[in-house]
Amino acid sequence: xxxxxxxxxxxxxxxxxxxxxxxxxxxxxxxxxxxxxxxxxxxxxxxxxxxxxxxxxxxxxxxxxxxxxxxxxxxxxxxxxxxxxxxxxxxxxxxxxxxxxxxxxxxxxxxxxxxxxxxxxxxxxxxxxxxxxxxxxxxxxxxxxxxxxxxxxxxxxxxxxxxxxxxxxxxxxxxxxxxxxxxxxxxxxxxxxxxxxxxxxxxxxxxxxxxxxxxxxxxxxxxxxxxxxxxxxxxxxxxxxxxxxxxxxxxxx
Numbered sequence: 001x002x003x004x005x006x007x008x009x010x011x012x013x014x015x016x017x018x019x020x021x022x023x024x025x026x027x028x029x030x031x032x033x034x035x036x037x038x039x040x041x042x043x044x045x046x047x048x049x050x051x052x053x054x055x056x057x058x059x060x061x062x063x064x065x066x067x068x069x070x071x072x073x074x075x076x077x078x079x080x081x082x083x084x085x086x087x088x089x090x091x092x093x094x095x096x097x098x099x100x101x102x103x104x105x106x107x108x109x110x111x112x113x114x115x116x117x118x119x120x121x122x123x124x125x126x127x128x129x130x131x132x133x134x135x136x137x138x139x140x141x142x143x144x145x146x147x148x149x150x151x152x153x154x155x156x157x158x159x160x161x162x163x164x165x166x167x168x169x170x171x172x173x174x175x176x177x178x179x180x181x182x183x184x185x186x187x188x189x190x191x192x193x194x195x196x197x198x199x200x201x202x203x204x205x206x207x208x209x210x211x212x213x214x215x216x217x218x219x220x221x222x223x224x225x226x227x228x229x230x231x232x233x234x235x236x237x238x239x240x241x242x243x244x245x246x247x248x249x250x251x252x253x
Contacts, residue, residue, distance in 0.1 A: 052213075055138040059182070060218055060226050062134050063149060066180060067224035069103035076103075079164035083153040084194035085115065086162050092194035094119050096151060096159060097135060098127075104134055119192040128192060135191040139212040142188040148212055150189065150197040152178040156243050158222050159196070167222065171245040174222030178202075178241045181229070182217035184209040203238055207231050229253070 074080050081099040084092035094115055101110040113127045120128060128145070135147040142148065151159040158165060158179050170177055181197060184205060189195045209231065211217055216230045222244070229238075233253060240248035 052139065056213055056218075059137045059139060059212065062137065063180065063182075063218055063220045063226055064224070065104060065134050066100070066149065067220045067226075069100040070179065071224055072103040073100050074167060077164070079166045080159060082163050082165075083151055083159050083161045083196055087118075090162065092162075093117075095192055095194040095196075097132075097147070097149075097191050101132075104132075106132065119194065120190075124192070128190070132191055137182065137212045140185055140188070142185050145190055146188040147191045148182050148185060148188045149180055150183050150187070150195070150201075151180045152198075152202060152242050153196040154199050154242055156246060158244050165244070169245065170222055172240075172243060172247065172250075175225060176241065176250045177222040177244050178219055179222050180220040182212055182219070184211055186210055199239070199242060202242060203235050205231060227253075 070080055081096040083096055085094045085099065087093050094113070098110070098113060098115075098119065101107070101113075109127060109130055109132070112124075114121070114123045117123050131144040135149055136144070137148055140148050151157075153159055153161055155161075158170060158174075158177055167174060181202060183197055183201055187197070187201055205211070205217065211231070213228075216228050216233075219227050219229045219241075221227060237250060237253050240246065240250045241253070
């Protein structure tokens, strides 16, 4: 058996792996990082969309709870609360939002309020500083104690200034009559404040308004249902929806 020369043994050995330069490795890492960054950036719109969908759902649920509280108030007292409780001189003391607190499981908070004193009187400072989550739209960027949920208050609305109203008085149909609506953030009020939306702000909500949701606002109707109203909704339709007994033809909305 003949000896195999060293040169022949070398030729039988597996070839060595090619040496990878540091430059090449850096390019690989940067390429991988670029892919990860791109995928991360692409996921942002979907994440934002999902978050806004969740916020809309919570906002809608808030107004639904408010509608149920108004219904329970009506069942208990035989009428809806007035837009505000007046003092002996007719000046607003407290909002309907305060009056329905017991029907929103807020008995403890309600019991801290002196209803004989104005809503912003120092004696009501504890309640004034309290945030009530059901009055907060999660998409809204207003102070924590403020709300964009305002009742529609006109002489012929469901919730009227200074006077209660029965559901039986709503001859235009509860499903065609507004109770409350989301207003632009610059019209937000403290949840205790006896301020709401009359005809002018409801009619003026348009594309340029700083709304909590793109394209429109949630609205609570007299039968407790929720609708999302477009900013393009015609003024005549809005006016008809505000009236509880005007016999207007509302049409599609």
